[in-house]
Structures are given as C-alpha cells and as structure tokens.
Amino acid sequence: MDREPAIIQNTKIKPVPKKIKWRMKHITPWLFLLPSIVILGGFLAYPIIEAFRWSFLDYKIIAGSGEFVGFNNFKEIFTDKYFWNALTNTIVFLLMVLPLNVFLPMILAVLVNQKIKGVGTFRVLYYLPVITPMVVAALMWKMLYSQSGIISDLFLKIGIFDSPTNVLVQSSTALVAVSAITVWKGLGYYMIIYLAGLQSIPRDVYESADIDGASIWQQFTRITIPMLTPSITLVSVMTIIAGMKVFEEIALTTGGGPAGATTTLVMYIYTKFNSLDVSIASAAGLVLLVLAIGASLLQMKMTSKREDDLRA
Amino acid sequence: MNSKRLRQKIWLYALMIFITVLTVGPFLITLFMAVKSPGEGIYDSLIPKEPTLENFVTAFQKANFATYFLNTAIVTCLAIPLNLLFCSLAAYPLARMDFRGRSVVLALIISTMMVPFQLYMAPLFQLSGELGLRNTHVGLIVMQVSTAFGIFLMRQAYLRVPKDLEESAYLDGANKFKVWYMVVLPLVKPTLVTLAIFTFMGTWGDYLWPLLNSTESSKYTLSIGLAQLSQNFDGSNLKLISAASILTTIPTLLIFIWLQKYFISGATDGAVKG
Numbered sequence: 198m199d200r201e202p203a204i205i206q207n208t209k210i211k212p213v214p215k216k217i218k219w220r221m222k223h224i225t226p227w228l229f230l231l232p233s234i235v236i237l238g239g240f241l242a243y244p245i246i247e248a249f250r251w252s253f254l255d256y257k258i259i260a261g262s263g264e265f266v267g268f269n270n271f272k273e274i275f276t277d278k279y280f281w282n283a284l285t286n287t288i289v290f291l292l293m294v295l296p297l298n299v300f301l302p303m304i305l306a307v308l309v310n311q312k313i314k315g316v317g318t319f320r321v322l323y324y325l326p327v328i329t330p331m332v333v334a335a336l337m338w339k340m341l342y343s344q345s346g347i348i349s350d351l352f353l354k355i356g357i358f359d360s361p362t363n364v365l366v367q368s369s370t371a372l373v374a375v376s377a378i379t380v381w382k383g384l385g386y387y388m389i390i391y392l393a394g395l396q397s398i399p400r401d402v403y404e405s406a407d408i409d410g411a412s413i414w415q416q417f418t419r420i421t422i423p424m425l426t427p428s429i430t431l432v433s434v435m436t437i438i439a440g441m442k443v444f445e446e447i448a449l450t451t452g453g454g455p456a457g458a459t460t461t462l463v464m465y466i467y468t469k470f471n472s473l474d475v476s477i478a479s480a481a482g483l484v485l486l487v488l489a490i491g492a493s494l495l496q497m498k499m500t501s502k503r504e505d506d507l508r509a
Numbered sequence: 510m511n512s513k514r515l516r517q518k519i520w521l522y523a524l525m526i527f528i529t530v531l532t533v534g535p536f537l538i539t540l541f542m543a544v545k546s547p548g549e550g551i552y553d554s555l556i557p558k559e560p561t562l563e564n565f566v567t568a569f570q571k572a573n574f575a576t577y578f579l580n581t582a583i584v585t586c587l588a589i590p591l592n593l594l595f596c597s598l599a600a601y602p603l604a605r606m607d608f609r610g611r612s613v614v615l616a617l618i619i620s621t622m623m624v625p626f627q628l629y630m631a632p633l634f635q636l637s638g639e640l641g642l643r644n645t646h647v648g649l650i651v652m653q654v655s656t657a658f659g660i661f662l663m664r665q666a667y668l669r670v671p672k673d674l675e676e677s678a679y680l681d682g683a684n685k686f687k688v689w690y691m692v693v694l695p696l697v698k699p700t701l702v703t704l705a706i707f708t709f710m711g712t713w714g715d716y717l718w719p720l721l722n723s724t725e726s727s728k729y730t731l732s733i734g735l736a737q738l739s740q741n742f743d744g745s746n747l748k749l750i751s752a753a754s755i756l757t758t759i760p761t762l763l764i765f766i767w768l769q770k771y772f773i774s775g776a777t778d779g780a781v782k783g
Contacts, residue, residue, distance in 0.1 A: 221684075221685060222606075222607075222608060223608060223609070225602070225606070225685050225686075226602035226606045226608040226611070227602075227608075229598045229599060229601050229602045229606075229685075229689070230598070230599045230602060230603075230614065232594075232595045232598060232599070232655060233595050233596065233598070233599035233655040233660060234599075234614075236595065236651065236654060236655040237618065237621070237655055237657065239636075240633065240636070240651055240652060241621055241624075241629070241657070242617075242621070243632070243636065244629035244630075244632035244633040244636060245621070245624055245628065245629045245632075247629070247632035247635075247636075248628050248629045248631065248632050251631070251632065258631070258634075258635055261635070305528065308521065308524065308525055308528070309525075311521060313518065313521065313522075319525050319528075319529065320773075321769065322529045322532055322533050323528065323529070323532050324765075324772070324773075325532055325533060325536065325762075326532055326535075327776075328710065328761045328762065328765045328772070329536075329758055329761070330713060330714030330731075330732060330757055330758060330761065331714055331716060331732075332714065332716050332731075332732040332735050332736055332757070333714075333735065333754045333757050333758050334535075336735065336739050336750060336754055337535045337536070337538075337539050337754060338535065339739070339742065340538070340539065340542070340747060340750075340751070341535060341538065343742075345551075345552045346552075347538060347555070381531070381532070381535075384532065385532065386776055389773055389776040389777060390776065390777060393777045438623075441625070442625050442626075442627065444627075444716075444717060445716050445717075448716075449736060449739065463625075463627050466627045467627070467717075470630065470631050470634075470721075475631040475632075478627075478631050479628070479631060479632075482625065482627050482628030482629070483628065485625050485627060485628060486623070486624060486625060486628050489623055489624075489625060490623060493623060
C-alpha cells in the first residue's frame with residue numbers, strides 16, 4: 198500500500214485524489230464486512246451477550262424480563278445432582294469415544310493408504326457415514342439396536358445376550374450404545390485427517406526400516422504413530438470439542454434416558470430450555486463454554502510442549 | 510516370498526471388506542427395510558421378498574415429506590449462495606486490507622467459533638420470535654449465511670493467493686470490489702466449493718435450530734419431519750421411517766458422488782472447525 202504513489206508516478210497514471218484514497222483505506226473494508234457484521238452481530242454476538250446476562254437473572258421468557266439474582270443460577274446447578282450426573286455422563290462419554298476415535302480411524306487410514314487395487318472405492322465407502330445426516334444416522338442405529346434388531350440377534354447367537362435385548366433401554370449399556378453411533382459417524386472423517394498425516398511421512402523412512410528388518414508392527418509403532426503425533430493431537434481436540442456438544446445421537450435414540458443414564462451436558466441444557474428455565478440453561482451453557490475453552494487451551498499447551506520436547 | 514505377499518494381500522482385503530460391512534451395512538439394512546411390502550414382517554428376513562416403492566410414495570403423499578423436502582431444499586438453496594457471498598466478501602479485507610480494527614474484528618470472529626450453540630439458543634429463540642422469524646424459512650436461512658467458520662476458511666484461501674496479481678490490477682485502475690470479484694474470487698474457486706459443501710451439509714441435516722424455530726408442521730425440514738415421524742417407533746412405522754431416512758440421505762449422497770474430491774480435501778480444511 199505504501200509504495201503506491203511511486204508506482205503510480207512511474208506508470209504515468211493520474212494520481213488518485215486524496216479523498217478517494219482515504220475512502221478506500223477507511224471505508225471500503227467495512228463495506229466488505231457489512232453484511233457479515235450485521236448478521237453475526239445480530240444473530241450470534243447479541244444472543245451470546247444475552248445468554249451471559251440471563252445467567253445472572255431469573256429470566257422469564259414469557260414476560261421478557263427477569264430480576265438480578267447474582268450467582269444463584271450457578272449455585273443451583275452446582276447443587277443439582279442431575280447436573281453432576283450430566284457432567285459425569287459427558288466425561289464418561291468422552292473417555293469412551295476418545296481412544297476409539299484416535300485409534301480406529303488411524304487403522305483405517307493405514308489400510309486405505311496401501312498401494313493396492315480398489316483402495317479408492319474403500320475410502321469412499323468408509324466416508325459414507327460422515328455424509329449421512331445425523332438424524333438419519335441416529336434413527337438407523339435405533340433400528341439396529343431394537344429388541345428384534347440385527348445387533349440383538351447377533352449378540353444372542355454369539356452368546357453375549359441370554360435373551361433379546363435393546364441396549365438403548367438398559368441403563369448399563371445405553372451410553373456405550375450411543376457412543377458407538379458417534380464413533381461410527383466420525384470414522385471416515387478422522388480417517389481422512391490421518392491420511393493427510395500419513396501422506397506427509399516420507400516413503401524412504403519405511404524403506405530403510407524394511408532394509409533393517411523391522412516388522413510391519415514395529416514400523417507402525419516406531420514410525421507411523423510418532424510421526425502422526427500432530428494428527429493425533431488434532432483428532433483428540435476435535436473429538437473432545439465435538440463430544441462435549443453431543444446431542445442428536447442421544448436426543449433421537451434415548452432422549453437422555455433410561456433414568457438419566459445418557460443425559461449429557463447438552464441434553465441437560467436442552468431439558469432446562471424445554472421447561473423454560475432459560476436462566477439455568479444459560480448458566481449451564483456457560484459451564485459448557487468454559488469447558489470447551491479449557492479443553493482447547495489444555496490441548497494447545499500439550500501440543501506446544503510436545504513440540505518443545507521434540508526440539509530439545 | 511510371493512505366497513507370503515499374497516496371503517498378506519488377502520488378509521488386507523478381508524479386513525477392508527469387514528470394515529465396509531460396518532460402515533455400509535446400516536444403510537443396506539435401512540434400504541431393505543424401506544422397500545419391504547406392507548404384508549411382509551419387518552424382521553422376517555433381511556432381504557425383502559417383494560421389493561416395492563410403496564413406502565416412499567406413502568412418505569411423500571401421506572406423511573407430508575414432499576413439503577418437508579421442499580422446505581429443506583428452499584432453505585439450503587438460498588443459504589449456500591448467500592453464505593458464499595457474505596463470507597468471501599468479509600474475509601477479503603481481513604486478509605488483504607490494512608485498516609483500524611482489523612485484528613479486533615478477526616479475533617472476535619474466530620473466538621465465536623468456540624462458543625457452543627446451546628449457550629445462546631434460548632436468547633436466539635426469543636429474538637427470532639420478536640423479529641417474526643419463527644416458522645419462517647428466513648429464520649432458518651439467517652443462521653447459515655455468514656458463518657465465522659466460512660469467513661475463516663475464505664481468509665485462509667486469500668492468504669495463499671500471490672499479491673502480485675491484485676497489484677497489477679490496481680495499476681490498471683480497478684477498484685477494490687472489481688479486483689476482489691474479477692481477480693481474486695476466481696482463484697479461490699476450490700475453497701468456494703468446499704464452503705458450499707460445508708454449508709450444504711450443515712443446513713440440509715441441521716436439527717437443533719429447526720427443531721426450536723419450526724414448530725408448525727408445514728414449516729418442518731426433513732430432519733424435523735423425520736424426528737417427528739420416529740416418535741412412533743413401532744414396528745408398523747419402521748418401513749415408513751426407513752423410506753423417509755433414505756429420501757433424506759439421497760441428495761447428500763448425490764452431491765457426495767458429484768463433488769467427491771472436494772469432500773476429501775475439504776475435510777482437512779475443516780479440521781479447524783471442531
């Protein structure tokens with residue numbers, strides 16, 4: 198930008214009048230930004246600020262107002278055993294999904310990274326769950342899980358079940374069943390992330406390992422996994438952030454039941470919203486926000502620490 | 510050596526086919542269920558004996574899915590071009606112009622990507638009521654046009670474009686809008702396609718906001734119609750639910766087949782989204 202006058206003189210073009218130049222520098226950027234600022238300001242920033250405000254009020258959505266109650270809403274959720282149950286379920290859900298999301302797609306990526314015939318078709322077939330609308334995925338699995346469904350049949354035949362069972366209605370298995378849907382839906386997506394990581398590993402690393410007589414397993418644990426560290430971090434962060442917001446899989450299969458066994462933080466917020474306790478919902482939403490930010494920061498710290506370790 | 514290689518290959522294919530059964534199996538079972546004739550028991554056998562399209566016809570005619578399909582199509586078809594336009598406009602000065610407030614605007618936009626929708630859905634619900642957007646297509650579209658993620662994605666794309674092209678266009682006397690539209694935008698077409706795909710996927714299958722905002726059945730999208738239909742999850746209704754599920758998935762499937770390579774390259778671009 199600063200070099201402009203010199204260039205203009207050299208090419209003998211009429212210099213731009215000062216007034217227009219000032220407008221170009223100070224007004225034009227905002228014209229580009231205008232539609233987005235209006236929309237994001239109105240339908241994102243404003244409701245977020247309102248949510249902060251509501252969490253300190255006893256807001257009545259019908260009256261459209263509420264009185265200031267300080268930290269009462271937070272006190273209420275922190276003494277609510279259903280809130281703690283929801284938080285526990287969210288953490289248990291994450292602990293189940295995280296290792297599966299980290300390792301299963303990695304195996305898929307290694308498989309479809311082989312130079313063999315038909316591998317492109319397999320990539321596409323593994324990606325299908327990713328493009329399925331979440332509502333459809335949830336309903337498909339609800340059908341598979343039903344008492345006379347194929348999963349119950351299969352588990353009866355192998356001898357895991359004694360009688361036809363719907364895993365979604367048992368409080369001991371419901372959360373596991375729900376997390377399987379999440380893992381299934383994400384497999385192909387995280388596979389692609391790993392595939393990008395795998396393709397950045399130079400081939401000759403494997404070739405020299407081959408010459409040194411390293412087995413496939415050794416190559417996987419000593420080369421592939423360490424070299425995939427950035428992808429592993431990325432997949433973990435994405436899993437944690439997405440997992441905290443898990444909703445459709447649960448809302449459409451168990452609705453949070455049986456007896457709260459699958460009520461996660463978001464289901465808790467949704468239930469509070471439905472019973473018009475919007476201030477409680479906002480306060481719980483803030484807790485969710487803090488957790489999401491916390492997870493991102495922790496992960497960022499871990500990444501930079503790991504990079505420091507590598508450098509040292 | 511050769512037979513060892515062959516054995517390895519057979520294991521590899523066997524494993525890959527097994528995984529295919531896991532990822533594609535649920536679709537096939539749903540499809541089989543969707544084409545079962547009325548007389549056939551839902552769990553009699555996996556493969557239908559007399560395949561029929563009757564359940565699809567019922568979904569369209571009796572279960573209102575023609576309306577839901579139309580609503581979803583209208584919302585999606587308007588959301589995509591508007592989102593591309595607004596995001597690619599907003600991202601340009603954030604990538605290329607030097608003006609007061611740029612870093613603040615950029616930081617604000619990026620930080621909103623972390624905020625969960627569930628935090629602000631209640632105030633948003635009230636706002637849409639006050640603005641008369643409840644049970645309207647506009648109420649759904651407005652949440653999909655101009656997204657923080659889209660602006661971020663487009664900005665990344667602009668940063669990869671070499672500056673020289675724009676500078677020579679300025680010398681020819683073009684103004685900023687002209688340069689953006691004629692020079693820069695054609696160069697980031699692949700990113701526009703990626704963003705179009707993200708917008709399509711986000712809008713077509715969106716559930717929570719339409720669930721809150723569209724309370725009249727004449728305004729339901731496919732997701733909501735499907736969820737409502739599944740309230741009755743009895744055996745008698747499963748064939749219809751399956752047919753409606755397949756109907757909801759077909760457009761995404763067609764677009765996936767059409768723009769496959771953009772889906773794959775876009776997946777890594779979208780990794781920042783979380």
